[in-house]
Amino acid sequence: xxxxxxxxxxxxxxxxxxxxxxxxxxxxxxxxxxIRAVGVEAxxxxxxxxxxxxxxxxxSYDWLDNRFRRSPRRLxxxxxxxxxxxxxxxxxxxxxxxxxHITVLYGQAGERGWPPFSLTYAVTPVGPGCSRLxxxxxxxxxxxxxxxRWFLLAWGDLIMMRKQFLVLKExxxxxxxxxxxxxxxxxx
Numbered sequence: 001x002x003x004x005x006x007x008x009x010x011x012x013x014x015x016x017x018x019x020x021x022x023x024x025x026x027x028x029x030x031x032x033x034x035i036r037a038v039g040v041e042a043x044x045x046x047x048x049x050x051x052x053x054x055x056x057x058x059x060s061y062d063w064l065d066n067r068f069r070r071s072p073r074r075l076x077x078x079x080x081x082x083x084x085x086x087x088x089x090x091x092x093x094x095x096x097x098x099x100x101h102i103t104v105l106y107g108q109a110g111e112r113g114w115p116p117f118s119l120t121y122a123v124t125p126v127g128p129g130c131s132r133l134x135x136x137x138x139x140x141x142x143x144x145x146x147x148x149r150w151f152l153l154a155w156g157d158l159i160m161m162r163k164q165f166l167v168l169k170e171x172x173x174x175x176x177x178x179x180x181x182x183x184x185x186x187x188x
Contacts, residue, residue: 007154010162012037012134021136022095022103026118032141032150034157037134038165042176044131048099048123050172051133052080054164055088073171099123115140115149129176133165 009017012035040047056079057071082096091106101122107115117139124132137157139150 007151007158008034010036010158016132016134021120021122021134022101023118023120023136023138026094026103026105027116027138027140030141031138032147032154033136033138034154035134035136036158036161036165037132038169039126040131040133040169040172041129042131042169042172043129044123044125045099046176046179047131047133047168047172049075049080050168050175051102051121051123052082053168053171054102054121055079055082055086071167075175094118115142115146133168135161135165 016037017035053072053076056076080098082093082098082102084093084095086093088102088104091104094103094105096102101120103118103120105116105118107117117137119135119137122134122136124134126132139146139153141147141150
């Protein structure tokens with residue numbers, strides 16, 4: 001994989017890259033996509049619960065995207081209660097399936113200078129106590145300016161989402177380990 005292609009695909013398998021995700025149906029016409037993925041040694045249900053936490057905080061570089069406030073290291077009660085229309089990162093949730101995926105649609109044409117885009121956070125079980133976290137983003141790509149914006153967003157997102165995925169992985173694995181040992185109280 002070339003250095004330039006890293007912006008479009010970080011850690012996803014060919015099957016994950018080729019798969020269809022709910023975000024695909026929200027963007028029509030010429031488009032560009034990127035995908036991120038990470039393996040997690042935690043059950044899909046545990047990992048999905050941590051993905052729901054992204055409603056609460058970004059779990060990336062908190063000094064940059066959370067005004068120096070640390071993203072919670074404990075599960076926030078009620079964060080798993082999803083509804084269509086709820087804010088989730090950059091836009092409202094347009095659809096979800098508990099323990100499987102959350103899909104968000106960002107913006108109308110021209111809003112904040114970015115073309116509309118959609119993204120899906122998907123959690124896939126891959127074995128006993130193991131799962132994969134995948135995020136696919138799709139953006140319109142009708143003009144040269146759209147393609148330049150998308151390229152810049154893909155590189156910035158690679159840095160931010162990689163960090164987010166690694167933090168969510170760590171927290172989900174820690175939670176799974178606590179459940180295995182029977183210690184449900186210490187989550188900080």
